[in-house]
Amino acid sequence: MxxxxxxxxxxxxxxxxxxxxxxxxxxxxxxxxxxxxxxxxxxxxxxxxxxxxxxxxxxxxxxxxxxxxxxxxxxxxxxxxxxxxxxxxxxxxxxxxxxxxxxxxxxxxxxxxxxxxxxxxxxxxxxxxxxxxxxxxxxxxxxxxxxxxxxxxxxxxxxxxxxxxxxxxxxxxxxxxxxxxxxxxxLPDPTPAQLARVVGVDVGIRYLAVTSTSTGKASFHPGKRTRHQANHYARLRKRLQQKGTRGAKRRLRRIEQRERRLKQQANHCIAQQIIMQHPHALIGLENLTDIRERTKRKKRKRKKSGKGTEPVSPQARKANRVYSQWSFAEVHNLISYKAALAGSLTIKVDADYTSKACPMCGHTADENRPRKGLRFVCQNKRCGYTLHADLIGARNITLRTLLIRQDWIRTGCLSTIPDAADKEAKAARLQRYAELRWSSVVTTSLRSQTGDR
Structure with a gap:
């Protein structure tokens, strides 16, 4: 490698x-x-x-x-x-x-x-x-x-x-x-026996990263402070650009790299903490290709009495700006290269329904995330499982990473990035993911399979 x-x-x-x-x-x-x-x-x-x-x-x-x-x-x-x-x-x-x-x-x-x-x-x-x-x-x-x-x-x-x-x-x-x-x-190629731990990492805006091991141990890395400072620089940059004077342009040149360095430092610290907390692990990351197009706020249609579409609200414009500047790719790259140097390995898994599927019963629906908030509530009447939504995503990623590790042990081949072009293969993978369950019985078996304590 x-x-x-x-x-x-x-x-x-x-x-x-x-x-x-x-x-x-x-x-x-x-x-x-x-x-x-x-x-x-x-x-x-x-x-x-x-x-x-x-x-x-x-x-x-x-x-x-x-x-x-x-x-x-x-x-x-x-x-x-x-x-x-x-x-x-x-x-x-x-x-x-x-x-x-x-x-x-x-x-x-x-x-x-x-x-x-x-x-x-x-x-x-x-x-x-x-x-x-x-x-x-x-x-x-x-x-x-x-x-x-x-x-x-x-x-x-x-x-x-x-x-x-x-x-x-x-x-x-x-x-x-x-x-x-x-x-x-x-670097020497790792083997499944060397990567005994399995970790899933869910990245986002409100929490820059949430990790979960196969035994349920979780860690949260909030991004409120970083987001607040980045929004401050965005507002300051907007005011200076509107002013347009020579002093404003000098001020713009002084602050032009501060926001980038702020986010880079935050991502570096998060990646370093994840690698230090989980040595010699198989780390699962989401394949977030074209995520900005899927998460962008769009114009709403007018009611039947009106024509055309309503303009995007200031809140939606702010959300679009935050999502467009989301540095999830940098977090993934930092985790990947730091993991390789520390003896771990990162792989990508499909990101479909990771925060909408219940890991306990498998029920998948948009209604599992009420008002798209941070609270996950399974709408299956027989289940009703409730947990932090980002932790749900991290657990689903952990289960999918464990499935890939088991295929690696059985076949001897490891696929680090899923093939998104083949729709039939992706549908088959999603079907296998839907059969995964997170429970105390499964967790106990996971401990014996992964050696995680």
Whole structure:
């Protein structure tokens, strides 16, 4: 098993070296925008070959980029257009399925690159030297720079890790250049016997994460404080944008990264706590692809006496903004890579009905969540099970993860991500999930199967 991590190296530069690297960054950004405009004018192509034939000579003569940096520009633009075409096709499928009515507008104009980050290729644009120095390519040739970084990352660079591409990134507030190096670490493949514990993780807005083990042990990670501070920055940013003065723009530049760093720190702490609480575990996460489209508040239809639709209320607009900025993917990525380094493993399970299905009797209905609140009440008259809704979701994820672990033991093959394209296979999986039950008898058997105490 291989795990990719990023080493952040702080570069120590002289004024001349700093100016050379900044010039390289700005020219690289201009070249990206030029190639992006060319691709847009030639059918919004995502073909690297087409871009290379049409723009390589201009990148070399007009922008004076080295050959490898010119090729990196073409590959980066092609990847951007390929991603936009993928989103466009998804949007078309969602419009046909009436999931959304909005048309994807990402290809109406050529993508504009504002970040001056440079993509370097290892052993072509940059190489590591002795005495903690790195050689970087610029417009006027190579320069050698000393660097500093995290001790463990420096040890991996010197021995053991496979070094990949790097990015030259400029921190505008600190006025400091950093080299972000991709490192691939080889890890032993875990076995079912090594991953004796089974844990389910449910992520959300009011509670950023709720975990449940197979024995019922739960932990809650609330997000009220983080959400409150993020809403404060959103209101402040809105007021400053409406004001539009030079002082307001300076203030915007000072606070532009605070909300992102706030959420990143909260997600990092949550992921670290989950990994430390559940060592050597098989951790189940929800496959939340296209979750924003499914949770978006839509316009309500008018009553029979009226025509058209009612506008979205301010509360719904606020909810849509919060959901659109929901960083569940970052939480999942942090948990995944931290788990791999700690000897655990994460897998994705289907997210369908995890918070609407009763784990005790299997009854599934929207009415099990009264007013879509945090209280789960099973509407089956013979059951009537009541519990925290997010904990219900975590328990259902735990049961599905346990089922995958049992299939892993029986077949020797582990599927880390469910195939959402095959509808028949997904229906069969959901049918198997509907047969799972959470009870004291099952919990006792789970202890013997997983070894969780």
């Amino acid at each position: 291989k795990q990719i991590i990023t080493a952040k190296l702080k570069l120590t530069t002289t004024p001349e070296q700093f100016a050379a690297l900044r010039q390289t960054q700005l020219v690289y950004r201009d070249a990206l925008n030029a190639v992006s405009l060319y691709a847009f004018e030639h059918g919004k192509t995502s073909s690297v070959t087409t871009l290379h034939k049409g723009m390589y000579t201009e990148l070399r003569t007009r922008y004076h980029l080295p050959s490898q940096l010119a090729c990196s520009v073409e590959r980066q633009v092609a990847a951007t257009y390929k991603g936009l075409w993928t989103k466009c096709k998804k949007n078309s499928a969602h419009r046909l399925a009436k999931i959304t009515k909005k048309r994807f507008k990402g290809l109406d104009q050529p993508p504009h690159y504002s970040s001056p980050t440079v993509q370097y290729t290892y052993e072509r644009d940059y190489t590591f030297q002795c005495d903690s120095r790195v050689s970087l390519g610029t417009l006027n040739g190579r320069i050698s720079l000393p660097y500093q970084g995290y001790d463990k990352h420096l040890a991996l660079i010197r021995e053991g890790a496979t070094i990949g591409d790097a990015k030259l990134w400029y921190d505008r507030q600190k006025k400091q250049l950093y080299l972000l190096v991709s490192l691939t670490i080889g």
